[in-house]
Amino acid sequence: MMEDLFSGTQESTAAGTLPAGVMLLPGFALALAPQLLEDVARMAIASPPRRMQTPGGHWTSVNMSNCGEVGWVSDRRGYRYEATDPLTGEPWPALPAPWLALAKQAAEHAGFADFMPDACLVNHYAVGTRMGLHQDRDERDFSAPIVSVSLGLPVVFQFGGATRSAPVMRIPLEHGDVIVWGGPARRHYHGVLTLKPGVHPATGAHRINLTFRKAQ
Ligand code: MD6
Numbered sequence: 760m761m762e763d764l765f766s767g768t769q770e771s772t773a774a775g776t777l778p779a780g781v782m783l784l785p786g787f788a789l790a791l792a793p794q795l796l797e798d799v800a801r802m803a804i805a806s807p808p809r810r811m812q813t814p815g816g817h818w819t820s821v822n823m824s825n826c827g828e829v830g831w832v833s834d835r836r837g838y839r840y841e842a843t844d845p846l847t848g849e850p851w852p853a854l855p856a857p858w859l860a861l862a863k864q865a866a867e868h869a870g871f872a873d874f875m876p877d878a879c880l881v882n883h884y885a886v887g888t889r890m891g892l893h894q895d896r897d898e899r900d901f902s903a904p905i906v907s908v909s910l911g912l913p914v915v916f917q918f919g920g921a922t923r924s925a926p927v928m929r930i931p932l933e934h935g936d937v938i939v940w941g942g943p944a945r946r947h948y949h950g951v952l953t954l955k956p957g958v959h960p961a962t963g964a965h966r967i968n969l970t971f972r973k974a975q
């Protein structure tokens with residue numbers, strides 16, 4: 760039924776061929792997007808998105824929160840996963856069943872059967888914010904992929920290689936797009952360029968990114 764959304768597009772973009780282990784599923788989350796955004800708004804009341812301090816003393820430009828059994832946090836002591844929100848002392852909001860189903864379906868499309876995420880990082884980008892090149896390496900098991908859902912304003916996703924200095928490829932991501940990322944690319948450097956001014960009907964002047972992980 761959704762075959763036409765994927766045929767021939769998942770492994771190449773205007774930027775070229777994606778590295779092994781990375782699969783773009785254009786529009787895969789479009790049908791669920793209104794529900795996802797409603798849930799994000801509800802979660803923002805329980806566990807407000809906030810900038811996090813890095814071990815180096817800088818602050819993220821992006822506002823971050825989580826849902827799931829554990830959530831990704833950063834402060835002067837380092838990066839890690841925690842079962843409670845340090846802002847409230849309460850557990851993170853639960854990972855909603857439709858979110859879990861979406862992540863599992865996307866992973867399966869990309870060839871990762873039995874993906875069972877226990878954490879979802881919810882990033883709120885305002886115009887002018889960005890995410891510098893980084894590796895996702897705070898999870899216990901790198902055999903599990905990451906499923907990333909983009910909502911709202913478009914952005915240019917960057918990804919490079921196993922070292923910070925490797926060449927970087929640029930991939931435009933739009934509302935409803937999903938990227939599944941694993942295997943040989945799992946620890947590759949990546950980031951997003953500065954969010955350009957704009958207004959999206961679903962999110963206004965923002966982009967929301969959900970990244971599902973198996974953290975523990
Ligand atoms: C973002 N995403 O798209 C930031 N990490 O806003 C990530 O940092 C990311 O999309 C690992 C795998 C997929 C991702």
Ligand code: FE
Nearest residue numbers: 893894895949
């Ligand atoms: Fe990342």
